[in-house]
Amino acid sequence: MTHLAHAALRRxxxxxxxxxxxxxxxxxxxxxxxxxxxxIFVDNNMPMEMIEHQKQLWGLNDPxxxxxxxxxxxxxxxxxxxxxxxxxxxxxxxxxxxxxxxAMIVPALVVSVVxxxxxxxxxxxxxxSRFEQxxxxxxxxxxxxxxxxxxxxxxxxxxxxxxxxxxxxMVSLGGPEGFWGMIxxxxxxxxxxxxxxxxxxxxxxxxILLVRSxxxxxxxxxxxxxxxxxxxxEGRILVHATRNxxxxxxxxxxxxxxxxxQGQVLLEIIFAWPGIGRELVTALGDLDYPxxxxxxxxxxxxxxxxxxxxxxxxxxxxxxxx
Amino acid sequence: MTQQDNGSRPIARRALLRLAAAFRGAGSxxxxxxxxxxxxxxxxxxxxxxxxxxxxxxxKDPQWVSWTRPRLTWxxxxxxxxxxxxxxxxxxxxxxxxxxKFAADAGKxxxxxxxxxxxxxxWLDMIGVHTHGDxxxxxxxxxxxxxxxxxxxxxxxxGLDRRNYGEWVNEQFDALIEAQVAESDPDKRLKLVQDAQxxxxxxxxxxxxxxxxxxxxxxxxxxxxxxxQTRGFGIGSFNAFHTFLRARPKTARRKFIVGIHSxxxxxxxxxxxxxxxxxxxxxxxxxxxxxxxLKIIPWAAESWTRVDDRTWDIKLRPGMMFHDGKPVTIDxxxxxxxxxxxxxxxxxxxxxQFLRKTEIKDAANGIxxxxxxxxxxxxxxxxxxxxxxxxxxxxxNIMAEQGVGDDPMRVRIDKPIGSGxxxxxxxxxxxxxxxxxxxxxxxxxxxxxxxxxxxxxIDGLLGRLQxxxxxxxxxxxxxxxxxxxxxxxxxxxxxxxxxxxxxWLHGVPRASNMPWRDYEFRRAWxxxxxxxxxxxxxxxxxxxxxxxxxxxxxxxPWNNPDLPPVPAFDLDKARDILKAAGYSWAEDxxxxxxxxxxxxxxxxxxxxxxxxxxxxxxQMIG
Numbered sequence: 032m033t034h035l036a037h038a039a040l041r042r043x044x045x046x047x048x049x050x051x052x053x054x055x056x057x058x059x060x061x062x063x064x065x066x067x068x069x070x071i072f073v074d075n076n077m078p079m080e081m082i083e084h085q086k087q088l089w090g091l092n093d094p095x096x097x098x099x100x101x102x103x104x105x106x107x108x109x110x111x112x113x114x115x116x117x118x119x120x121x122x123x124x125x126x127x128x129x130x131x132x133x134a135m136i137v138p139a140l141v142v143s144v145v146x147x148x149x150x151x152x153x154x155x156x157x158x159x160s161r162f163e164q165x166x167x168x169x170x171x172x173x174x175x176x177x178x179x180x181x182x183x184x185x186x187x188x189x190x191x192x193x194x195x196x197x198x199x200x201m202v203s204l205g206g207p208e209g210f211w212g213m214i215x216x217x218x219x220x221x222x223x224x225x226x227x228x229x230x231x232x233x234x235x236x237x238x239i240l241l242v243r244s245x246x247x248x249x250x251x252x253x254x255x256x257x258x259x260x261x262x263x264x265e266g267r268i269l270v271h272a273t274r275n276x277x278x279x280x281x282x283x284x285x286x287x288x289x290x291x292x293q294g295q296v297l298l299e300i301i302f303a304w305p306g307i308g309r310e311l312v313t314a315l316g317d318l319d320y321p322x323x324x325x326x327x328x329x330x331x332x333x334x335x336x337x338x339x340x341x342x343x344x345x346x347x348x349x350x351x352x353x
Numbered sequence: 354m355t356q357q358d359n360g361s362r363p364i365a366r367r368a369l370l371r372l373a374a375a376f377r378g379a380g381s382x383x384x385x386x387x388x389x390x391x392x393x394x395x396x397x398x399x400x401x402x403x404x405x406x407x408x409x410x411x412x413k414d415p416q417w418v419s420w421t422r423p424r425l426t427w428x429x430x431x432x433x434x435x436x437x438x439x440x441x442x443x444x445x446x447x448x449x450x451x452x453x454k455f456a457a458d459a460g461k462x463x464x465x466x467x468x469x470x471x472x473x474x475x476w477l478d479m480i481g482v483h484t485h486g487d488x489x490x491x492x493x494x495x496x497x498x499x500x501x502x503x504x505x506x507x508x509x510x511x512g513l514d515r516r517n518y519g520e521w522v523n524e525q526f527d528a529l530i531e532a533q534v535a536e537s538d539p540d541k542r543l544k545l546v547q548d549a550q551x552x553x554x555x556x557x558x559x560x561x562x563x564x565x566x567x568x569x570x571x572x573x574x575x576x577x578x579x580x581x582q583t584r585g586f587g588i589g590s591f592n593a594f595h596t597f598l599r600a601r602p603k604t605a606r607r608k609f610i611v612g613i614h615s616x617x618x619x620x621x622x623x624x625x626x627x628x629x630x631x632x633x634x635x636x637x638x639x640x641x642x643x644x645x646x647l648k649i650i651p652w653a654a655e656s657w658t659r660v661d662d663r664t665w666d667i668k669l670r671p672g673m674m675f676h677d678g679k680p681v682t683i684d685x686x687x688x689x690x691x692x693x694x695x696x697x698x699x700x701x702x703x704x705x706q707f708l709r710k711t712e713i714k715d716a717a718n719g720i721x722x723x724x725x726x727x728x729x730x731x732x733x734x735x736x737x738x739x740x741x742x743x744x745x746x747x748x749x750n751i752m753a754e755q756g757v758g759d760d761p762m763r764v765r766i767d768k769p770i771g772s773g774x775x776x777x778x779x780x781x782x783x784x785x786x787x788x789x790x791x792x793x794x795x796x797x798x799x800x801x802x803x804x805x806x807x808x809x810x811i812d813g814l815l816g817r818l819q820x821x822x823x824x825x826x827x828x829x830x831x832x833x834x835x836x837x838x839x840x841x842x843x844x845x846x847x848x849x850x851x852x853x854x855x856x857w858l859h860g861v862p863r864a865s866n867m868p869w870r871d872y873e874f875r876r877a878w879x880x881x882x883x884x885x886x887x888x889x890x891x892x893x894x895x896x897x898x899x900x901x902x903x904x905x906x907x908x909x910p911w912n913n914p915d916l917p918p919v920p921a922f923d924l925d926k927a928r929d930i931l932k933a934a935g936y937s938w939a940e941d942x943x944x945x946x947x948x949x950x951x952x953x954x955x956x957x958x959x960x961x962x963x964x965x966x967x968x969x970x971x972q973m974i975g
Contacts (some may be wrong), residue, residue, distance in 0.1 A: 116619065118764070183812060187816065191817075204804055305783035
């Protein structure tokens with residue numbers, strides 16, 4: 032077994048262990064959650080036997096260890112069960128919501144990384160310039176502004192007052208149907224603009240500051256002097272330097288995606304975007320255990336997998352880290 | 354027999370009890386112990402059914418026992434009245450504002466409050482098993498079934514109902530509640546209901562803190578005319594959908610766009626929550642409906658005839674069609690009841706719990722005979738209001754086809770087919786729902802389409818209303834505050850509408866426990882509540898100071914207009930009442946119980962009810 036394969040296997044085992052811990056904590060938390068889902072769902076007038084029958088159907092009367100066993104096995108096999116309230120399987124619900132959330136955060140992620148890298152590289156390259164000062168100050172300001180506040184603000188200005196952009200949702204009333212139909216329409220882009228802008232305004236600051244500081248180190252390194260001595264243009268040198276400055280960004284993208292997943296919960300509520308964050312909040316409020324557990328599971332798994340991917344990529348890109 | 358509830362039990366508590374059992378008894382975990390045999394006694398043994406024999410509740414619940422035991426123990430000489438606990442869900446900031454003021458005022462009488470804020474789920478859990486403390490606070494959200502008087506009178510004050518959070522057991526009141534639910538003559542039932550309200554008010558059990566908040570709404574009057582105000586519901590409630598039938602477009606746009614903050618969680622009317630259930634009744638015809646003055650009107654049932662006090666003949670309206678083109682027949686109606694009786698254990702159970710059987714009496718004229726297990730007083734206001742007609746050709750084999758066993762909650766209906774005034778149109782979950790008017794429906798809807806657009810935040814709804822993106826906000830549980838209304842009033846094209854409300858916010862003291870068992874204490878406490886503060890400050894004037902301690906507020910067709918007035922806010926009077934009743938004050942200003950030798954005090958505590966009424970609930974220990 033190669034060193035890389037060995038490292039990959041070790042990390043996969045670690046991921047499985049971490050996932051088991053997360054699942055166990057989730058199980059305990061849901062058991063400790065106050066409230067009885069039947070108190071919301073089942074008519075309060077019903078006699079005890081009927082309420083008990085309903086609990087039996089949902090498996091809520093099984094001993095806790097049996098519930099735990101069922102839960103772990105089902106989660107491992109991606110069998111999330113049925114929603115208590117939505118007459119759909121959790122997988123169906125989550126598939127739709129994850130896709131909708133991706134439709135918001137993937138474009139924001141791409142724009143943030145690409146634009147943030149360019150701006151950060153330029154700012155680092157032009158150290159001491161007004162551009163660098165403005166970039167750093169602006170980044171810190173944007174990073175400090177709570178996204179829910181910025182979200183409400185841009186909605187008020189660009190949608191309610193000026194009427195330039197739609198006030199929420201993924202498409203207009205009666206707009207294109209089906210996921211692909213939606214995301215390939217211009218209407219979707221119009222709806223994406225405001226939440227996307229808010230997401231980018233916050234997420235872009237990470238790549239900017241990271242690439243800038245990485246660039247500051249690289250700028251003074253020997254290979255830059257050699258490139259300059261070879262007579263390369265400033266632009267070409269900048270491209271070479273930027274490529275080297277990207278290394279820390281690879282791992283940061285995984286962290287950034289996690290932050291994006293957390294941050295978009297409020298934005299989905301503000302912009303009426305039917306994504307996984309809003310679904311999670313609703314499911315917790317309704318005590319829809321299967322949906323809430325499934326949503327948390329998916330979010331945790333995505334973050335862990337991205338971290339794993341970042342680790343593996345880092346190993347491939349930089350042999351020193353193996 | 355009356356409409357009653359035997360309860361549910363919380364999972365977290367059950368898990369804890371099982372854990373305790375595994376560790377050989379609750380005591381080993383430091384948990385409260387169960388009641389000793391015969392420790393808790395009820396004055397009338399028929400209430401044993403609730404206190405002693407209901408699953409793991411009350412005397413079998415260590416938490417309830419640990420709260421109740423000291424509160425049923427005679428106070429010692431010089432003992433202070435204990436701290437009074439009020440539990441408020443964190444989302445109810447209005448309640449909190451009001452109770453902070455009530456607590457500050459009560460402090461001047463030597464009463465100390467402990468106001469606890471908990472999550473809504475926790476609050477529901479606590480009130481469900483009566484571990485919420487001294488006062489249960491609750492507001493009313495009007496739904497059609499709640500216009501019926503039994504909904505609140507039974508659930509909040511009937512001695513055998515688990516939702517009687519103060520465990521008040523007035524035998525005369527209970528007898529009237531049992532009589533009214535079995536009284537099929539509306540006039541006689543009204544008299545019984547009004548008499549019950551009089552006892553409720555006279556015995557000073559619940560306290561109405563305020564009538565309201567008011568129903569304030571705004572709509573796009575530049576685009577629509579002819580909105581209908583339904584008493585208690587307003588113009589924009591899917592529960593009272595007259596506006597969506599009768600509004601007239603002023604522009605070329607004939608789509609009525611409604612902002613709604615709750616998600617449309619499922620398209621199955623059987624499994625639906627409150628919002629989707631209301632929408633469902635626009636798609637599936639109900640049998641009777643109510644007009645804008647809450648008067649019962651025929652709907653899918655053209656008429657009904659009382660045969661005797663437990664039998665009715667229901668005549669189906671002729672010529673109705675389902676949205677797939679099939680005619681609505683008496684077979685469909687009978688099938689619906691059979692389906693509900695056989696499988697349904699959720700939303701429709703309340704309406705059908707007393708139904709014994711149905712039979713087709715005259716197929717040619719569409720007449721179905723419904724027989725009930727007992728004389729039935731809620732036929733029009735409950736049974737006909739809540740039941741819908743399911744198409745037999747779609748539902749008869751659906752359970753087997755979908756392999757859902759005997760659980761109708763799991764039946765999946767992606768495109769509901771009913772016979773109601775609106776056809777189910779386009780639906781994007783959590784985003785939008787299109788309801789297309791069926792122009793052939795007997796109600797002759799004037800709009801072409803109604804669109805429900807989900808906007809989860811109130812700011813979002815207000816913004817969309819201002820920008821003309823929606824025509825009104827669905828108002829089943831979202832009303833504007835006066836400040837919000839003022840903000841919207843300046844927006845061109847919007848009109849503010851105020852509708853007389855039937856809402857209330859009330860407090861339910863634990864009447865079965867000390868100090869509430871003492872009628873004189875309750876009387877003084879009622880004088881410590883500054884209702885004007887709630888109505889004028891917290892609700893910004895959008896409400897009324899209650900005229901009587903009743904759930905059926907002025908404007909409700911079942912209201913008793915001759916109730917004793919609600920005790921006015923008067924701390925001096927409250928102090929005088931307490932003093933005259935033998936209470937005193939400790940050096941630190943806290944209120945002290947009358948001495949154990951005070952025979953009047955002992956008599957009042959044992960009686961609980963005002964002189965003239967009979968107490969049937971918990972007795973003092975020892």
